[in-house]
Amino acid sequence: MVQQPPNSTQSPDLSEVSPLHMDQFYRRFFPFPMYYKWLNYSSQGVSKNIKNREFSFTIQNDIYIRYQSFNSEEDLKRDVIQKCPNKIDIGAVYNIAPKLAKTVHAGVMKPLEKELVFDIDMTDYDEIRTCCSGGDICKKCWGWMSVAMKILDVTLKEDFGFKNNLFVYSGRRGVHCWVCDERARLLDNSARKAIVGYLTLIKGGAQQIRKVILGDGKGHPHVQRSLKIANKYFKSIVLESQDILKYPSGWNKILELLPNPEFGKHFDKLWTKENNKLGITSIKEEKKLSENSSDGEIEKMDVDSSDNSYSKNSRKSISVERWEQLEKYLKDKNSKKSKESKWSSNTVLSEIILQFTYPRLDENVSTHLNHLLKSPFCIHPKTGKVCVPIAAHEFDKFDPMRVPTVQQLLNEVDSYDASISLEKKIVSDSANSQKEHKDSSVIGEGKEEIMQTEQVMSSNSAQDSIPDVEKTSLKKYIRSFETFVNRIPELDAKLQDKLSF
Known part of the structure; x- marks a missing residue:
């Protein structure tokens, strides 16, 4: 049996995302009122933004239903509960209601607007991450999502004036960003492509070794700002958590980016000799040792990223020390190079720092108006986790391993209700005991205690009307979403300037 990386996301039992659980989620937890308000983008009643918006449902047996649209919040809620989709995707706002698609000739229905969206997937980092691969993630590699959100958010705000940026956990291994400003929603495909081109610093596929080439653009404000943010994360993510320079499989990915092959040969020889001296084996061997160690040891390895076989008492990881060696070496060579040498x-x-930290965007998701994207507050079918929003002040704190599943939410409601029932029983028993008390010397005090008990019972009665979502860990994400949605109209009204591309 293949073991999961420490603290990685794992697929739940099928029962956790059964139709029954999905039904309970939509009935008891899905934030229909605020969700509808978000996509309506109007406080003046039902707008075309929601009536002409395309939704798609993936229902049981992977049946995919496109061109769904709704005239009201009640219609949306009723249909979602009735169809109980495993996944909801959101598409564009069209010139006619999408549900009429089959009643008009081809080409009549055209997309008019949609949020500018971005998709950042951890699998695009597989070539540089050492802890996980494929659909798995852990605390060590999630740091890339933190820096990606931070760079993307600040760039959208400062370079384009887009303030309403909703970041959403995809439920498994990535993040989606919905840019909700009206100006962003009205962009055509060419403008979207221009923005993606502006944001793309990492270029080339698997065969492209050097993916970041700054050239004359190294002084551009966007590059300098992104580099400033990336510098804050490079050490903690790439050097400490990933320990990229500990093994040849990692250090070769950096050494091949050096301007002179001889530089790479120098460090490959130096570090190989050092590894042999320190008894550092291959990464595969150390992973086997980790898998055979106790759960407690694995947890410690995951939390303390500076702990490695190189030196458990050292302040620096071996990769940090080797990076400092590399920096010093390059700067020394740079000062002695001939005038003909053009590298700096x-x-x-x-370029190395950006290649190993800068966001890796899926261009196709962002550049087409009619592209659908998974909705916030969906349930990921393979993890059972809710696709929750991530507030900007939570970029560094967000832990995907702590995102609730449907089963967890139901358990939290049961636990909450059980604690209230126990409290009621204690209060009721106390009240009965007080009523039976016949000691005349404490009648006055007894009346006071009875009044206090009645107040507690009244409070408990109010607890009965609390919505189920307020009893769960999902409530903080709902409140974050409410805060985001409620400020959109105000910001749209203030942003009068128009950008052209």
Whole structure:
């Protein structure tokens, strides 16, 4: 049996995302009122933004239903509960209601607007992450999502004036960003492509070794700002958590980016000799040792990223020390290079840092108006986790391993109700005991205690009317979503300037 990386996301039992659980989720937890308000984008009644918006449902047996649209919140809620989709996707706002698609000639129905969306998937980092691969994630590699959200958010705000950026956990291994400003929603495909081109620094597929080439653009404000953010994360993510320079499989990915092959040969020889001296084996061997160790040891390895076989008492990981060696070496070579040599140590180091930290965007998701994207507050079918929003102040704190599943939410409601029932019983027993008390010397005090008991019972009665979602860990994400939605109209009204591409 293949073991999961420590603290990685794992697929739940099928029962956790059964139709019954999905039905309970939509009836008891899905935030229909605020969800509808978000997509309506109007406080003046039902708008075309919601009436002409396309939804698609994936229902049991992977049946995919497109061109769903709704005239009211009640229609939306009723249909979702009735069809109980495993997944909801959101598409564009069309010139006619999508549910009429089959009644008009081909080409009549056209997309008019949609949020500018971005998709950042952890699998695009597989070539540089050492802890996980494929659909698995852990605390060590999630840091890439933190820096991606931070760079994307600040760039959208400062370079484009887009303030309403909703980041949503995809439920498994990535993040979606919905840019909800009216100006962003009205962008055509060419403008969206221009924005994605502006944001793309990492270029080329698997065969492209050097993916970041700054050239004359190294002084661009966007590059400098992104580099400033990336520098704050490079050490903790790439050098400490991933320990990229500990093994040849990792250090070769950095050494091949150096301007002179001889530089790479120098460090490959140096670090190989050092590993042999320190008894550092291959990454595969150390992973086997980790899998055979106790759960407690694995947890410690995951939390303390500086702990490695190189030196458990050292303040720095071996990768941090080797990076400092590399920096010093390049700067020394740079000062002694001939005038004909066009490379700069600062540029080389900057390109490496950006290649290993800058967001990796899926261009196709962002550039087409009619592209559908998984809705916030969906349930991921393979993890059972809710696709929750991530507030900007939570970028560094967000832990995908702590995102609730449907089963967890139901358990939290049961636990909450059980605690209230126990409290009621205690209060009721106390009240009965007080009524039976016949000691005349404490009648006055007894009346006071009875009044206090009645107040507690009244409070408990109010507890009965609390919505189920308020009894769960999902409530903080709902409140974060409410805060985001409620500020959209105000910001749209203030942003009068128009951008052209």
